[in-house]
Each structure stands twice: as C-alpha cells, then as structure tokens.
Amino acid sequence: MERENWTSRLGFILAASGSAIGLGNIWRFPFVTGTNGGAIFILIYLASILFIGYPILVSEMSFGRFTSKNPIGAFKKIAPKTAWPWVGALGVLSGFTILSYYSVVAGWGMAYIVKSINFTAESNFPAIFSTHISSLAEPILWHGIFMFLTIAVIGAGVVNGIQRLVKVLMPILFVIMFLLIIRSVTLEGAAAGLEFYLKPDFSAITFQTFTDAISQAFFTLSLGMGAIITYGSYLSEKESINESAGYVLIFDTAVALLAGFAIFPAVFAFGLDPASGPGLTFITLPAVFTQMPFGIFFSVIFFLLLTIAALTSSISMLEVVVSFLIDEYNWQRKKASYLMGFLIFLVGIPPLLGYSSFSNFSFLGMDVLDTYDWFSNYILLPGCGILTSIFVGHIWGIENLTKEANKNSRFKMGSIYALLLKYIVPAVVLFMMIFNIYQTV
Known part of the structure; x- marks a missing residue:
C-alpha cells in the first residue's frame, strides 16, 4: 500500500501545529499558569519549551521522516529484534489513552457551545457544570459526537482528511482568539490581569512550578505519544x-500565550480567582462572559475555539494508532479508523462516568x-520521551539524527543540541517524573 505524504510544507506545519495546539493550550495552560503564580511560570515554561521541547520535537520529526514508519515500525526499522519497539508501543498506548479522556473533556466544550446560549448573570455555573458531568446520557452523546468527527477526518486520509481540515480550522482558530483578546483587554479592570500575567513574582517559584512547566511542555507539544513521529x-x-x-x-507557544491574554484580564476584571484550577474554563469563564457586553456571543465562540483546538489535536492521536495498523498489518484506513475510534470511545466511558456511576472510585485520591x-x-509521556531521547541520541546516533535534521536547513543543529538530547533532557525529565510520582504517592 503506497504511503501518503504531505503535499506542502505549509500543510505539514499546520497539521503538526494543530497536533500541538489543543486543550493543552486553551484548557490546561491557563489554569496551570494561574495556580503557579502567573508570569513566573510562563518564563519557566518558555525555557522548558526551548531547551527540552524543541530538541525532542526535532528528534521525533527526524526519526519519523528517516524511517517513514509509525512509532513501533520506526524503532523496529532501526533496532530490529530488540526490545526498543516497545518504546514505540508505549507511544501508541499514550496516544490511545490520552484521546480516550481528551474526547470526554472536548465533549464538555462542545456541549458548552450550546449551553452558552442560555447563560445569564444569575446562572449557577458550579451547579450547571456539576449537573452536566454527573449525568449519563448527555456527556456520552457529546463524547460520541466528538469521536465521530475525529474518526471521519482520519478515515478520509492524510491529505484529504487531516491536511484539508487544518488548513481551514487553524486560521479560524487565530481569528477567534484575537476577537476574545480584544474584548478581554478592553474591559475595565483588565490591567490587574495583565500585570499578573506579565510581571514575574519570583517569590511564587516552587519546585512544583518547574515540574508543571516541563509536564505542560510535553502535553502541549504532543511529545512522547508518537504523534510527531507519525506526522x-x-x-x-x-x-x-x-x-x-x-x-x-x-505557533503552539503563541496560542498558549494568547489564551492567557484572552482569559486573565477578564478574570481579574470581574474579581475572580485565577487559581481556580480546571474549573477556570467551565465555571469561572462562563461567569465572566455573562457580565460583559455581547457576552453570549463571546462565550459561544470561546467554546467553539476550544472544540476546534481539541479536534486538531485529537486527529493526530488517532492517526498514531491507525498508522500502526496500516503499516504493520496492512489494514484499510477506514477500517482501522472506525474500529480503533470506537474502541477509544469505549475506553473513554470510565472517566466519563467518574462523576456519576464511578464517583466512589479513588486512586491516590484521584477520580477516574x-x-x-x-x-x-507523569508516566507515559515523560517515560516515552526519556527513552526516545536515549534511543535517538545513543542507539540511532547523534550523527545520523543531525544529518537528517539538517537536510535542506539554513539553521543547523550542532554540539549544544547533541549535549541537550543525549544527557540533559533525559536527566531533567527523569528527575521531574520521579518527583511527581513521589509527590502523588
């Protein structure tokens, strides 16, 4: 079966950016920033993106292009008859697992596009959110709709599905983002939010700030889940x-930072708590929107933005699993897309029921x-990232990696890149991984 290729550089950049730009930027980044002191977290996050995220991003892209394989096939091609292909399997498992609950949260965002129409200043937003996630039929319906859209895009193929969609959705995403920013920064009292977001408070730094920044870099760039290798x-x-x-x-960093400009000025303008955690998106922001002129319109387009960003990422996660079945077992694309998509939908049911039927479940104090x-x-993504860095740096070899990365490039990778990828990145990420496990246990 002939393997598809991106038809243009722009198509690849938009697709890979779409993979990176998702709930991690618009849902996760603002509340992680809010709970870690604002501007100081952003500085550490930017350093994590540059010195940890970029080397792994380049290595995964290079590894994927050199082998022209899915994550498992890529490791198998370079190191056959070894245990290394299990690292690729870990990446496929990561994409599979993340998409199963990612679709649940994306479904909440889709539901809120409709719910926003009826919001008023008197609405009880904590009760609305609690009622929605603790019901049965409605979350399953939206989870199913979102997964169906993801499956339909992947079933259409790399060019006709992924590339065609991102060329339309990515410009729309930026237009919506700028509309929200203009509205947010022009609110009375927005200056306090801008100060929180732009003026670093070094006293807010904790060790958790560093580990959250590195974790956010992995999540937002789709590292360690095989998506970048596949693309x-x-x-x-x-x-x-x-x-x-x-x-x-x-592109990825810009969207995350722009999301902060759209959210924090509005949160401070209405005297709300920027450190309100995951509820910032579904409880705090709807309350903000109802208190501003044309609030219903801005609420609808915000959750539309959230859904678009989620979809451009979800298709990359499903593509990881589908490309494995196409490459290794010669499955037809539509068969692999619909079967794996349905299986992921089913695996997403337990976290969806974690606020109703499975509400008594607890693992180290966490819900499903x-x-x-x-x-x-904290396990799959950093674990896969560490092992991939070790593999490409020491098994495949830095010389082979830099040769592939530097092809047709005006900007050449050199000794600093080699030092980062071979030693510093694996050590830092391993330390973060151990710390987070220790903190949780």
Whole structure:
C-alpha cells in the first residue's frame, strides 16, 4: 500500500501545529499558569519549551521522516529484534489513552457551545457544570459526537482528511482568539490581569512550578505519544525539519500565550480567582462572559475555539494508532479508523462516568479522569520521551539524527543540541517524573 505524504510544507506545519495546539493550550495552560503564580511560570515554561521541547520535537520529526514508519515500525526499522519497539508501543498506548479522556473533556466544550446560549448573570455555573458531568446520557452523546468527527477526518486520509481540515480550522482558530483578546483587554479592570500575567513574582517559584512547566511542555507539544513521529513519517525529504519544528514551536507557544491574554484580564476584571484550577474554563469563564457586553456571543465562540483546538489535536492521536495498523498489518484506513475510534470511545466511558456511576472510585485520591491524566502526563509521556531521547541520541546516533535534521536547513543543529538530547533532557525529565510520582504517592 503506497504511503501518503504531505503535499506542502505549509500543510505539514499546520497539521503538526494543530497536533500541538489543543486543550493543552486553551484548557490546561491557563489554569496551570494561574495556580503557579502567573508570569513566573510562563518564563519557566518558555525555557522548558526551548531547551527540552524543541530538541525532542526535532528528534521525533527526524526519526519519523528517516524511517517513514509509525512509532513501533520506526524503532523496529532501526533496532530490529530488540526490545526498543516497545518504546514505540508505549507511544501508541499514550496516544490511545490520552484521546480516550481528551474526547470526554472536548465533549464538555462542545456541549458548552450550546449551553452558552442560555447563560445569564444569575446562572449557577458550579451547579450547571456539576449537573452536566454527573449525568449519563448527555456527556456520552457529546463524547460520541466528538469521536465521530475525529474518526471521519482520519478515515478520509492524510491529505484529504487531516491536511484539508487544518488548513481551514487553524486560521479560524487565530481569528477567534484575537476577537476574545480584544474584548478581554478592553474591559475595565483588565490591567490587574495583565500585570499578573506579565510581571514575574519570583517569590511564587516552587519546585512544583518547574515540574508543571516541563509536564505542560510535553502535553502541549504532543511529545512522547508518537504523534510527531507519525506526522514526520509523511514529510518530504526536501523539507527542513529544523525550521518546520521552529514554526510548530512558535505557533503552539503563541496560542498558549494568547489564551492567557484572552482569559486573565477578564478574570481579574470581574474579581475572580485565577487559581481556580480546571474549573477556570467551565465555571469561572462562563461567569465572566455573562457580565460583559455581547457576552453570549463571546462565550459561544470561546467554546467553539476550544472544540476546534481539541479536534486538531485529537486527529493526530488517532492517526498514531491507525498508522500502526496500516503499516504493520496492512489494514484499510477506514477500517482501522472506525474500529480503533470506537474502541477509544469505549475506553473513554470510565472517566466519563467518574462523576456519576464511578464517583466512589479513588486512586491516590484521584477520580477516574484525573487518574488517566496522571498516568498519561507523569508516566507515559515523560517515560516515552526519556527513552526516545536515549534511543535517538545513543542507539540511532547523534550523527545520523543531525544529518537528517539538517537536510535542506539554513539553521543547523550542532554540539549544544547533541549535549541537550543525549544527557540533559533525559536527566531533567527523569528527575521531574520521579518527583511527581513521589509527590502523588
């Protein structure tokens, strides 16, 4: 079966950026920033993106293009008859697991597009959110709709599905984002939110600030889940990996930072708590929207933005699983897409029921969805990232990696990159992983 390729550099950059831009930027980034002191967290996050995220991003893209394989096939091609392909399997498992609960949260966002129409200043937003997630039929319906959209895109293929969709959705995403920012920063009292977001408070730094920043870098760039290896495997030899990775990094970071500009000025303008955790998106922000002129309109487009961002990421996660079945077992794309998509939908049911039928479940004090998220973000993603860095740096070899990354590139990788990838990145991420496990247990 002939393997598809991106038809343009722009198509690849938008697709890879879409994979990176998702709930991690618009749902997760603001509340993690809010709970970690604002501007000081952003500085540490930017350093994590540059010195940890970028080297792994380049290595995964290079590894994917060199092998033209899915994550398991890529390791198998370089190190056959070894245990290394299990690292690729870990990446596939990461994408599978994350998408199962990612779709649940994305479904909440889709539901809120409709719910927003009826919001008023008198609405009881904690009760609305609690009622929604603790019911049965409604969350399952929206989870199913979101997964169906994801399946339909992947079933259509790399060019006709993924590339065609992101070329439409990514510009829409930026237009909506700028509309929200203009409304937010022009509110009376927005200056306090801008100060919180832009003026670092060094006294707010804790060790948790560093580990959360590194974890956020992994989550937002889709590292360690095989998505970038898979997307890289469809990349033409004539394209520059170093520069393409740079554009992805810029787009992804820009959306995260812009989300902060859209959210924090509005939160402070209405005297609300920026450290309100995950509820910032579904409880605090709806309350903010109802108190501003044309609030219903801005609420609807915010949750539309959330859904678009989630979809551009979800398709990359499903593509990881589907490409494995196509490459290794010669499955037809539609068969692999619909079967795996349905299985992921089923695996997403337990975290969805964690606020109703499975509300008594507790793992180290966490509910089902938080357990899925903890294993994904603190075990699977960093674990896969560490092992991939070790593999490409020491087994495949830095010389082979830099040769692939530097093809047709004006910006060349050198000794600093080699030092980061071979030693510093694995050590830092391993330390973060152990710390987070220790903190939880």
